[in-house]
Amino acid sequence: MNQQNSRFSRAWAFVIGVCVSVLVVGAASAADGPVKLQTLRGVDVSVNDPVGEGTRFGPDTPVLPRDFVQQPPLIPHTIEGYLISKEFNKCMDCHSWARSKEANATKISITHFKTREGAEMSSVSPQRYFCNQCHVSQTDSKPLVGNTFKPGAGLR
Ligand code: HEC
Numbered sequence: 001m002n003q004q005n006s007r008f009s010r011a012w013a014f015v016i017g018v019c020v021s022v023l024v025v026g027a028a029s030a031a032d033g034p035v036k037l038q039t040l041r042g043v044d045v046s047v048n049d050p051v052g053e054g055t056r057f058g059p060d061t062p063v064l065p066r067d068f069v070q071q072p073p074l075i076p077h078t079i080e081g082y083l084i085s086k087e088f089n090k091c092m093d094c095h096s097w098a099r100s101k102e103a104n105a106t107k108i109s110i111t112h113f114k115t116r117e118g119a120e121m122s123s124v125s126p127q128r129y130f131c132n133q134c135h136v137s138q139t140d141s142k143p144l145v146g147n148t149f150k151p152g153a154g155l156r
Pocket residue numbers: 062063064072073074075076077079082090091092093094095103104105106131132135
């Protein structure tokens with residue numbers, strides 16, 4: 001029993017070891033290539049990335065419909081090369097209240113000024129600073145898993 005247990009745990013140590021090395025090698029090589037598509041479920045994504053070139057952005061379109069009232073609107077334009085760092089936010093060049101008119105872009109809504117503690121800021125809240133956490137640009141890719149979602153009643 002004990003022997004079986006230790007054989008079992010050695011097998012696991014090996015599996016975990018392999019996973020860690022794959023992660024380390026993966027992290028090292030990720031730095032110099034395009035972002036590779038992958039899913040947590042291990043679904044084959046090659047249909048959407050046949051030559052492994054990473055994300056391709058779709059063409060710019062008019063504003064896209066929303067499927068539920070609280071949805072972060074989808075980004076209808078490319079965001080290739082748009083930097084968001086601690087010092088600089090490219091999105092705010094067009095979507096800040098000061099710049100939106102001249103850029104002809106929707107200005108960020110007032111919800112974007114509220115901090116986690118409920119304080120109202122005069123510029124975008126740290127909670128909403130990293131736009132791509134919630135807003136995503138579009139690409140012409142096949143769904144990797146099925147879904148039966150229907151738009152909310154208020155939007156049908
Ligand atoms: C060069 C100016 C510019 C930059 C930079 C820019 N956008 Fe936009 N964005 C626009 C314009 C113009 C529209 C379309 C507005 C319209 O057609 O009413 C738009 C539309 C959007 C919309 C849809 C709004 C809606 O009401 O449906 C979202 C979301 C958005 N952008 C997010 C972003 C994010 C996130 C970034 C940064 C990664 C970004 N944008 C950078 C100009 C810009």
